[in-house]
Amino acid sequence: MDRYSTTNIYGKRIKYYGTTKYPVVPYSSNDIYVVTQEDDRYDQLAQQHYGDASLWWIISCSNPGLEQNSYHIPIGIQIRIPQNTSQVVSEFRILNER
DSSP, rough: OOOOSSEEEESSSEEEOOOOOOOOOOTTTTTTTOOOOOOOOOHHHHHHSSSSGHHHHHHHHOOOOSSSSSSSSOOEEEEOOSOOHHHHHHHHHHHTOO
């Protein structure tokens, strides 16, 4: 999923992207919790758990105590990996409709 496909774009000659809004990812009894290991990254975990590395932002948004502007995750911490991706993607698209 191209997470910028629904982001507003302004300008004719030079394009400016509007602010991308992210939904609050609700907790679920289906969520998976993992302890991070060396070299874990959001995109690799998304590929492993969702089959789609471009959904890395769902894992990132689900763990707001972590640095959000990096693929890299500290070693040895527990993170949440939500399993309700279709609902999260749907809410993301609604929030960012053009």
